[in-house]
Amino acid sequence: MVVTNRAVEKPATAEELARRLHDAAEAGESVFPVGGGRAAQMGDPPTRKGVEIRTTALDRVLEHSQADMVVSVEAGITLEALQAELGKSGQFLPLDPFNSPGHTIGGLLATGWTGPLRLRYGSARDFLIGIRVALPDGRLASAGGRVVKNVSGYDLMKLHYGALGTLGVIVAASFKVFPKALHDVTVQSTHESVDQAWAAAEQALTMPMAPAALELFSTGRVLARFLGSPEATKRTVLDLGWAEADGSVWAEHSKAAPALWARIAAPRHQVRTILHELGVDQQWWASPGTGIANWAIAGGADEVRSIRALAAAAGGSLVLMAGPDEFRHDAGAWGTPPATLHLMRRLRYAFDPNQVINPGRFVV
Secondary structure: OOOOOOOEOOOOHHHHHHHHHHHHHHOOOOEEEEHHHHOOOOOOOOOEEEEEEHHHOOOOEEEOOOOEEEEEOOOOOOOHHHHHHOOOEEOOOOOOOOOOOOHHHHHHHHHOOOOHHHHHHOHHHHHHEEEEEEEEOOOOEEEEEEOEEEEOOOHHHHHHHOOOOOOOOOEEEEOOEEEEOEEEEEEEEOOOHHHHHHHHHHHHHHOOOOOOOEEEEEOOEEEEEEEEOOHHHHHHHHHHHOOOOOOOHHHHHHOOOOOOOEEEEEOOHHHHHHOOOOOOOOOEEEEOOEEEEEEEEOOHHHHHHHHHHHHHHOOOOOOOOOOOOHHHHHOEEEEEEOOOOHHHHHHHHHHOOOOEEEOOOOOO
């Protein structure tokens, strides 16, 4: 059963949001947390009616220490607003998720979405140093801290990453931030065949200055982004021999979200084989250095299940990132549950025993 109709509320404070969760739990009501709504179709369709709790009113920068390179923000702030604030100090958070703009920080943590810069910087989980969450019992719980050296609650903090809010609604987070590079250059190469494009991508990965981002497209196009000193980036571009491209191509690429798409993750040398099975008429884009690919699905649920089986056999996964409720219900957003399912269920029961938050959307 697919349920879509629900009321919308926007708590003004973390305390108000926590109280609302408590009231929902007491009343047997379901809650669906939403940030910017950019990942609203991720996961399985919800199985119960309830109230949609938007975090967009929680949009403050709580603290920014330029010297310590740490920032603390409320979960409803958009990535664009945070980058603008950090940019005043020559700093940034290395997140460039697909389907932008409009992602909130809490949404990015809850979904685990990343972008091309993952090649150099990793995911948000790697520079997340503190988190605050609202729990269904009405409490506000914190883990980690606001300084890089503080590791208290580290494992608990990481549990919330990618859990779709099922262990609690993220209301604030602290991150290690990074200095902006002195020089930021994008280059591209275009090839008649995808095999040639893969060879070009491997060439870029072997450069003395590794690319910060590298994307390969089913059209045979390859984009690479290099961050560093003007001298080093200039030498790299000359040695690689690709044509320079306007840096705005990354923002344009991130906006082009298909209505139905999936993320494939596998050991990086296996991703090419999996994508080859899609056939020449399929649209996809991949990060050859990370083993992550995205597929604009043109077929049906059976094809999704077939490619998911290939990914699983290679030690990877296929997750539906967006699509109509009926399609996600038929194909399944997550696939075969992981071997750790029993542990995930125990955690879910410990944090949200009545499954108040996002019932039906996540693996547990």
